[in-house]
Amino acid sequence: QKEVEQDPGPLSVPEGAIVSLNCTYSNSAFQYFMWYRQYSRKGPELLMYTYSSGNKEDGRFTAQVDKSSKYISLFIRDSQPSDSATYLCAMSPYTGANSKLTFGKGITLSVRP
Amino acid sequence: DTGVSQNPRHKITKRGQNVTFRCDPISEHNRLYWYRQTLGQGPEFLTYFQNEAQLEKSRLLSDRFSAERPKGSFSTLEIQRTEQGDSAMYLCASRGPTDTQYFGPGTRLTVL
Numbered sequence: 761q762k763e764v765e766q767d768p769g770p771l772s773v774p775e776g777a778i779v780s781l782n783c784t785y786s787n788s789a790f791q792y793f794m795w796y797r798q799y800s801r802k803g804p805e806l807l808m809y810t811y812s813s814g815n816k817e818d819g820r821f822t823a824q825v826d827k828s829s830k831y832i833s834l835f836i837r838d839s840q841p842s843d844s845a846t847y848l849c850a851m852s853p854y855t856g857a858n859s860k861l862t863f864g865k866g867i868t869l870s871v872r873p
Numbered sequence: 874d875t876g877v878s879q880n881p882r883h884k885i886t887k888r889g890q891n892v893t894f895r896c897d898p899i900s901e902h903n904r905l906y907w908y909r910q911t912l913g914q915g916p917e918f919l920t921y922f923q924n925e926a927q928l929e930k931s932r933l934l935s936d937r938f939s940a941e942r943p944k945g946s947f948s949t950l951e952i953q954r955t956e957q958g959d960s961a962m963y964l965c966a967s968r969g970p971t972d973t974q975y976f977g978p979g980t981r982l983t984v985l
Contacts, residue, residue, distance in 0.1 A: 766915075792972050803877075803964055803976035804916065848915050852972070858929050859972050860906065863915030 763787045766849055766864030774872050779836040783849035783864045786830065790862070791854040793825050795834045798846045798866065807847075808834070811854065839871045875899075877967050877977035885983045886955055893951045894980045898967030905948050906974060907940055909933065910962040922948060955984045 766783045773779055781795075792811055796804035808823040810816045816823045824833040832851075836843055846866045852859040878897045886892050898905050903924050908916035919938070921929045924945035934940075937955075942948040952959055962981050966974040 764915075794973075796976075801979075801981065803879075803978045806973060806975065809973060850915070854972065858904075858921045858923075859968075859974075860918040860921060860929065861908075861916070861966075861974060862918070865913065865915045 761786060764849065764851060764862050764864045766867055769867035770870060771867055772870045772872060773839055775839060775841060777839050777871070779839050779843075779869060779871075781834040781836075781847050781849075781867055781869070783832050784830055785832075785851060785862075787851075787853075787862070788830070789853040790851040792852045792859060793823070793832050794850045794861070795821075795823055796848040796850055796863075798848060800846075804848055804850075836869075839869075841871045841873050844870050877965055877975055879963075879965050879977040879980050881980060882978060883981045883983070885985065887985050888955060888957060890955055891951065891953045892955060892982065893949055894963055894965075894982075896948045896950070896965030896967075896977060898947070898965070899969065899975060902967035902969045902975075903945065904968040905942060906966040906968070907948070907950055908964040908966065910964055910979070911960075916964055919950075952982075955982075957984050960984045 794809040795807045798804045813827045820837045822835040848866045849864040850861040905922040907919040910916040922942040962979045964979045966976045
């Protein structure tokens with residue numbers, strides 16, 4: 761079993777839909793949680809990060825962490841065709857030193873106009 | 874802040890050849906990471922530098938792989954005697970005083 765599991769895709773939604781992307785993890789040492797967006801043949805771009813359980817909102821994006829269930833989610837409201845990309849969850853132990861990231865395999869989202 | 878840059882962006886080579894990639898981190902970021910991403914997978918950690926010191930290497934980094942970061946600035950990743958299984962996107966990320974890693978555009982390696 762991988763340390764980080766991400767819901768398989770691909771996912772196709774109509775423009776304006778609410779999108780829910782989810783990851784589970786098994787390593788209790790993970791304390792720092794991130795969502796990256798990756799367009800085709802590009803490097804990952806950081807969308808959101810959080811240290812604590814609960815919700816964090818940034819515009820149309822909300823990141824949710826439930827450490828007790830080892831479960832994180834990214835919600836996208838009013839999805840746009842420009843949101844079409846691969847979304848990667850990532851996490852690391854907060855050691856202040858080598859916080860190497862462990863990624864999920866990613867889910868490809870397509871938003872239809 | 875010009876971001877992380879990587880060169881070349883795409884490298885095609887024949888099996889058995891050596892290749893070298895370069896990463897230029899965000900200036901003054903003292904931490905630098907290399908990851909490898911294969912098709913349909915998330916990036917996997919390869920190695921980590923703090924300044925010029927290579928502090929951690931993944932077991933994915935076989936003895937054909939070597940990474941350096943002379944003077945704690947740019948870094949190079951060399952693959953000797955390339956194999957078809959080395960075909961992947963090689964990503965570099967840098968990190969400053971926060972926990973956020975900023976990724977470069979990657980070098981896509983194709984081994985024929």
